[in-house]
Amino acid sequence: MERVPVLKIGDILLVSIQIDMEDQVALQLQEDLADKIVATGTHGVIIDISALDIVDSFVGRTLATIASVSRVLDAETVVVGMRPAVAITLVELGLSLPGIRTALNVELGIAMIGTRDLSGLLDDEDEDEPDQAAVTAP
Template identity: 65%
Template sequence: MDRIPILRMGEFLLVTIQVDMHDKLALTLQDDLAERIRKTAARGVLIDISSLDIVDSFIGRMISTISGLSRIMDAETVVVGMQPAVAITLVELGLTLPGVRTALDVERGMSLLRESLDTR
């Protein structure tokens, strides 16, 4: 079964989605990420979606669900690398992704995560 790698970087987990997401892969990622947050006590999750050209409503909801799940487990979530077409699609679908913070790139996303830890 396909899996998306989850890398640990200090207190954070980095997820780089390099393949087209399908529903089963998205659900597997959600489960894997929850387990890794639990095992590592990660304080932040950075999800890089720069390789995704298309995000449908299911994937959008999955990102929102991961953010909520992370928050419950005491970890912040930042999504980085969103293509303009993906942002437009999410708005057109009416998905606001509550609780999901965004940044243009990985560097800025890591800065957001560090800032959120400093203000806790």
């Protein structure tokens, strides 16, 4: 079975999904990532889906689960690079990926994780404020 590689770059784990994943591969990625977050003690995970030409409800659910599990392990997940056609299709499908933070590209994704760390240092509590780029249901 193919495996999606998880790369550690600086303080961040970067996952770039380059293949049309079987469901099992997606579930394997979910496990691998959780292991890797604990092993590296990272606080940020970037999942680049710019190579995916579709995201169906299974992949959507896997991404949501990854984000939730990461959060429990004190890591922020940002999904980056979703293609316009994929986003339009997800809206039509009725999948709004609540709880997943998204950014247009890897760079903005990294900046998003960076600001979170920074704001954590500067302010005592701003957890109550809604995440400005968080996806909410229509």
